[in-house]
């Protein structure tokens with residue numbers, strides 16, 4: 001399976017995302033921000049980083065990049081798309097997911113191992129998790145505070161679109177402890193924490209904190225391969 005990994009100017013985590021794809025058994029295909037086609041990929045990862053220097057708002061300029069025009073169109077047609085951190089911000093700025101991401105409540109950049117609860121396991125990117133499974137993956141961002149109108153929050157809660165919720169600590173003031181969302185169809189998923197940094201023993205979260213192997217992030221990538229194989 002070919003999984004496209006997008007690089008915008010200022011992207012940071014494209015190499016780790018490509019490595020995660022390979023460790024899960026997929027083929028990573030580099031997509032450049034200026035690409036006007038998606039090179040026949042079966043899914044796309046929008047990785048983390050500081051696209052366009054975080055000018056204006058994180059992800060706001062990347063959402064206007066040529067490659068996003070194809071990704072938005074393909075996502076609406078069912079292509080699996082995962083947005084990680086800056087990628088989540090791009091998905092929100094592209095209106096593929098609702099709401100907004102603002103500066104962390106405490107105004108500081110945060111970097112920590114973060115516990116999450118998986119609240120939806122029927123998406124292209126989460127089908128290898130159990131419902132309500134607790135996972136630990138790294139979190140590192142400056143604008144991770146999730147906001148939405150009361151009406152949107154009600155819809156997200158009512159329709160089961162909140163895919164990840166922060167556990168124990170709400171690290172950034174996100175409304176309803178929201179760490180990640182899905183679209184109705186389940187092909188588009190975005191989250192602030194970083195699964196691609198928790199795919200190999202010894203390199204992910206502190207296993208004393210995670211109390212597991214520190215590779216909880218790998219299941220995002222095996223999930224999408226599983227959903228493509230069984231599509």
Ligand SMILES: NC(=O)CC[C@H](N)C(=O)O
Nearest residue numbers: 048049085086141142143
């Ligand atoms: N790790 C990231 O992707 C960071 C995203 C964004 N630059 C922020 O600080 O919020």
